[in-house]
Structure formats: structure tokens, C-alpha cells
Amino acid sequence: MAGELKIRVNDQVRTVTAAPDTPLLYVLSNELELQGPRFGCGLGQCGSCSVLVNGVETRSCVTPVSAVQGKSVTTLEGLPAWYAAQKKLHQAPALHPVQQALIDEQAVQCGYCFNGMIVKASELLSKNPQPTDAQIRTAMNGHLCRCGTYPRVLKAIQRASRMMAGVA
């Protein structure tokens, strides 16, 4: 039954009216008009709907909105500010380094999968700033790209890692 829930999204407390078991993805898209998380499979299997919940990549299509009460949700839209907070920067960059690296590597094709990929890669680099190729492949394994951009995504994450270390 629909009521009122307060959830923290991109560092703002938002009031939503969806029923507690409504998928978080629907609330983000339909009530909060955030287009970062995208509907792909709806089954938790493709990664296009990924968001961070307390810094952990989470499939919003299979997460009830009630499960994120009292937690902090970050969508693609909030990633630069999330990164700035982590790095204690005075100002958020226009783009998270992963986003910039994807542009620099011309990695994107149709782009549908990329919002979730960016969220996952950001989580990876926050925990492991200098991942090996194998660690990147393992981390990104659950993110499906119909366009087959995987080799360019790998290069972009390597580049983002160097950018964050100040050597690119």
C-alpha cells in the first residue's frame, strides 16, 4: 500500500509515495525523474539499473524502495559529487573520472549499458584505486553490453585509475 517514505538520494532527503515493495528503479525514474538508472532486464542480471547504496553497487530493479530507507543512494547524476566527497575536493568535477575516461577512450557505442557500467567502475576504483586487468574484468563481469564494448571499457577504467592517481 502506498504511503510516504523518505529516502536519501544524491545527498538530498526525498519524500516518495510508492508502496514499500516498489522497485527502487521505478521510484528513481518515475517519481524522482532521475534517468541515470535504466531499465534493462528487470531481473538483476544486466546492470543497467545500477546505483550505489552506501557506496555499494546495487541493482535497483530488484531492490524494494523500503530497503534503502536510512541509507544513502547515489545515482549516475550524483556520482561527481560523491567522488568529490570521497576525495575531499572543494568542488565536484563536472564528470567523474570514469566518465571522462570513457569519453577519452571513445568507449561508448549505443550507450544504453553505460550508466550502470560507470556506477560499477566508480565503486571498483573507490575500493581498489589501481586494479589489475583481471580485477577489472571480474568486477565488470555482471554488466552486459549488447554492443560489445568490453575491451574499450577495460582501457577506460585503466585510464580513470591513472587519472585518479594524477598520472594521466
Ligand code: FES
Ligand atoms: S535492469 Fe536491473 S539488472 Fe537489468
Ligand code: FES
Ligand atoms: S554500448 Fe550499447 S549496450 Fe553497451
